[in-house]
Amino acid sequence: MLDEQSEANLLLENVGKSYGRKPVLERVSFQIAPGEVYALAGPNGSGKTTLIRLVTGLAFPNSGRVLMLGENIHEGGFAVRKHLGAVVEAPAAFYPYLSGRANLERLAWLSGLHSPAERIRDVLFMLELVAVADQPVSAYSLGQRQRLGLAAAILSKPKVLVLDEPTSGLDPDGIQKVHEILKEQAASGVSVLLSTHHLREVSAYTDRVGILGGGRLIDEVVMEGASERTRLRVSEPERALAVLQTLPFVESAELKGEVIVAQGPVSRMIKTLIEDGHEVYEVSADYFDLYEYYRERIKHA
Amino acid sequence: MLRFTGWEIVKMLHLRSVRLGLAAAFVLPIIWTLAPGLKKVYGLVLVSGWQVPSLALLAGMEFLYPFLIAMAAAEVLGAEVSMGTLKPLLLRPLSRTRFIGAKLLAALFYPLLVLAVSLAASLLAGLPHGLGGFFGGTGLGAGGFAGVGFLTAGGALAETVKAYLLAALTLMPIAALSLMFAVWFSNTTAAALGAIATVLLMRLLVAFPALEPLLLTSYLNLYLHPKDLAMGLSLLFIYTLGFGLLAVMLFERKDV
Numbered sequence: 001m002l003d004e005q006s007e008a009n010l011l012l013e014n015v016g017k018s019y020g021r022k023p024v025l026e027r028v029s030f031q032i033a034p035g036e037v038y039a040l041a042g043p044n045g046s047g048k049t050t051l052i053r054l055v056t057g058l059a060f061p062n063s064g065r066v067l068m069l070g071e072n073i074h075e076g077g078f079a080v081r082k083h084l085g086a087v088v089e090a091p092a093a094f095y096p097y098l099s100g101r102a103n104l105e106r107l108a109w110l111s112g113l114h115s116p117a118e119r120i121r122d123v124l125f126m127l128e129l130v131a132v133a134d135q136p137v138s139a140y141s142l143g144q145r146q147r148l149g150l151a152a153a154i155l156s157k158p159k160v161l162v163l164d165e166p167t168s169g170l171d172p173d174g175i176q177k178v179h180e181i182l183k184e185q186a187a188s189g190v191s192v193l194l195s196t197h198h199l200r201e202v203s204a205y206t207d208r209v210g211i212l213g214g215g216r217l218i219d220e221v222v223m224e225g226a227s228e229r230t231r232l233r234v235s236e237p238e239r240a241l242a243v244l245q246t247l248p249f250v251e252s253a254e255l256k257g258e259v260i261v262a263q264g265p266v267s268r269m270i271k272t273l274i275e276d277g278h279e280v281y282e283v284s285a286d287y288f289d290l291y292e293y294y295r296e297r298i299k300h301a
Numbered sequence: 302m303l304r305f306t307g308w309e310i311v312k313m314l315h316l317r318s319v320r321l322g323l324a325a326a327f328v329l330p331i332i333w334t335l336a337p338g339l340k341k342v343y344g345l346v347l348v349s350g351w352q353v354p355s356l357a358l359l360a361g362m363e364f365l366y367p368f369l370i371a372m373a374a375a376e377v378l379g380a381e382v383s384m385g386t387l388k389p390l391l392l393r394p395l396s397r398t399r400f401i402g403a404k405l406l407a408a409l410f411y412p413l414l415v416l417a418v419s420l421a422a423s424l425l426a427g428l429p430h431g432l433g434g435f436f437g438g439t440g441l442g443a444g445g446f447a448g449v450g451f452l453t454a455g456g457a458l459a460e461t462v463k464a465y466l467l468a469a470l471t472l473m474p475i476a477a478l479s480l481m482f483a484v485w486f487s488n489t490t491a492a493a494l495g496a497i498a499t500v501l502l503m504r505l506l507v508a509f510p511a512l513e514p515l516l517l518t519s520y521l522n523l524y525l526h527p528k529d530l531a532m533g534l535s536l537l538f539i540y541t542l543g544f545g546l547l548a549v550m551l552f553e554r555k556d557v
Contacts, residue, residue: 056392059556082394093385097315106308110393152389 008067009034009083009160009191010055015064017050024050025215027064030208032191034159037182039202040195041294042212048195049088051212052164055193056086068160082111085158090168092149096138100129100148103137104155111156123151126181142169150178154185161185163194167201175201203290211297219297221290232260232269233282240278247272261286302399309377309407318376318489319411322369326415329365330357330423334430345446348437350427351457355440357423358416358468362521369415370472371496372489374408374479379489391557401484401552405545408480412472416465432457439464441524464524471521474537475500477544484551 008031017025025047032038040048053059055066057073068084071077094103101120108116124133127147132140140148146169153161166182167175175198183205186192196202199209203223211219229252234240241260244253250264262269270280313319333339333356340346343356378401381387390400424432438448439457441464452460479496486492503518513519517540520533 053556058388058391060554078396079394081392084392086392088388088392089385093389095312095315095386096384107389107393110390110395112394 007033009069010193011067012055013064013067015051015054015061015066017047017054017059017061023215025054025061028212028215028217029064030210030217030220032160032193034189034191035186036207037186037192037194037202037205039199039206039209040193040212041197041199041209042195043298046212047215048212049164052086052088052162052193052195056084056088056162057081058088082156083159084162085153085156085160086162087146087149087153087166088162088164090149090165091142091145092152094137094145094148094152097136099134099136100124100140100144100151101133103148104152107152108155113156116155119155119157123155126154127151128177143171143174146170147174147177150181154181159190161190161192161194163192165196166194167196167198179205199290199294206290209290209294211294213298221293223290229261229263229286230266230269231282231284231286232262232273232280233258234260234273235279235281240273240276243273243276243278244269302403305399305403306406309403310410313373313377313407313411316373316376316380318369318372322373322411322415323418325365325369326361326419327422329361330354330419331426333357333360334426343446345440347430349435349439349457350424350430350432351435351439351452351454351461352437352446353427353430354420354423354461354465355446357419358441358464358524361419362468362471362524366412366415366419366468366472367475367500367521368493368497370412370475371479371500372493373411374476375483375492375496376489377404377408378480378483379487379492382487383489388557397553397555398549401480401549405477405480405548408476409473409541412469412476415472416469420461420465467524467527467530470534471523471537474517474540474544477541477548481544481548481551484548484555487555487557 011031012029015025015028016023028051030038040051042048050059054061057078060074066073068080071080073080101124104120104123105116108120113119124130127150129144129147129151132144137145137148150166153163167178170178179201182192182194186205194202206223208223209221210217211221237255237258237260241253241255244250244260244262249268250262253260253262266283270283273280330353334347334353345352347353381390391397432454434451434453436448436451438444438446438452439460440446442460443449475496478499479492482492482495483489486495500518503516506512506516514532515536517537520529520537523529523533
C-alpha cells in the first residue's frame, strides 16, 4: 500500500468537507497513478465539484488530506501546483478584453514557463484555436472558451490534470477532440481526474470510475476487463455460481438475476459447468454499460 | 512582485468602477469652478487657479473620493470572483499571500491615481483664472483662502501637491478596508457597502470623545491640519497595515 501511495500522483485520504453543520463530503479516499484516468460520477449535489475544488487546493478540507506528488496541496505546498493543470468551471473563465493568446501568455508567466511562445502555439494548434488566437476572448463562442480552458490546463505540461465537466458546452467534434487529448495525456503518463455526467463517452478510456452519492464515495468501478465479461444462462444458476467461484482461472463471477456474469476463459468455464451437470442455455458477451451500472448504483445508494 | 503588482494595476484600470471613478475625479473640479453657488457655499470668489484644487479636494474628500476608493478596491477582487478568473489564477503555482498582496498594492495605488487625475483636472480648470503668483491662499496652507500675503506659483504648487499626497494617504486605509471586506464577502457591492458603512459609523463615533483621536475618520482632513501629521500618519499606517494583514490572513485559508 505504501508503495502504491508513493507512486500515486494524486492521493486523497479520508477527505471531508462540511459547510456549517451540513456535511458535503465524508471520508473520501482514492488515489490516481501516473497515466490513469479516474472519472467522478454522481448526481447533482453529490459533492463532485466540491471534491474537485478540494483536490485543486481552491477549497480546504475539514478533515483528511490531499497529496499531489507527495506534497500536501493545502499546507504551503502551492509550488506543487506547477504540476497541476485544471479546469474547474464550465465554461472556463478568461480576461475577456485579452486575446486567447495573451491570456495563455499570462498564465504561462504565472506558471513560471520560460519562453512559452512555442508551447502556446502548440496548445492552440492542438485545440484548433489558432484562427481565433489573437481575437479577444469576449468574441469566443462557448465551445471555443471551453477548448481554451483545456489549452490553459495542459499548457505547463502538468502531471495531474483535473477537469470538471470538460465536454460541457462542446459540439460533437469538440467532445471528440477533448477525449482524444485526454487519452493522449494519460498515455504520456499524466494522471487525469475528471467529473462527468457523460459516462458512456468516457467509459472507453477511463480506468476507474468513482461514484459519489450523498457526499460519499459509494462505489469504485474498475473498467479494465469490465467489457471482457461473459453472461451465462444456465440451469441451477446459484449452484453454478458457487462452482465458478471455486475455479482459479475465473477472475470474477456474480449473479445478476438469473444470469451469471463471469470473467475468465469462456470455453473452460462452459466445459466445467457441463461436466458438473449444468445445462448451458445461452452464452453471450456482457457489454458493461457504465451508465446503466451507475443508475443502478445510485438508485440503491 | 513588482511585475505582478504592475499587472494588477493594469487589470484594475480595466474595471468599470475604476474608469468611472477617474472620470468623476476629472469632471468634479471642472464643474466646481463653474458652480454659481460657490460664493454662497464656501464664501469664496476665485482669485487664482491655485484655489481650484482645494475646492475639488474639499468637495471630493467629504464623500465622493472615499466612496470611489471603496468601490474600486472592492472590485479589484470582486471582479475576479464575478468573472470567474480568480480560480484559474489560484490554480497556478502562486502563493495566495503574494496574490492578495499585489491586489492590496494596486488598491493602495488607486487613491494616488484618483487624486492625481483630480489635481490635473483642477489645474486645467484653474488655467482661466491664472496659475501665477497671487495675493491670497490656496485654501490648503496658512491663512486658508485668504492667505498670508503674496503666494508664489512654486509655493502654491508645493502646498497643493503636499495636500493631495496627504489626502491620498488618508484614503489608503479605506482601500485596505474595502479589500478586506471583498476577501470576506467575495462580492464587490457587499464589500464596498461594508467599507462605507464602517467609515460612516466611525464618523458617528465622534460622540465618544475618548475614541475620537483613534478613529480613522478623524484624519480624513489631515491635509488641512498638518499639526496632527505625526499622529495621523502613524494611525493611518497602522489602519492600512492592519486591514491589509487581515485581508491576507483571511484569504490564506479562504475557500474559493
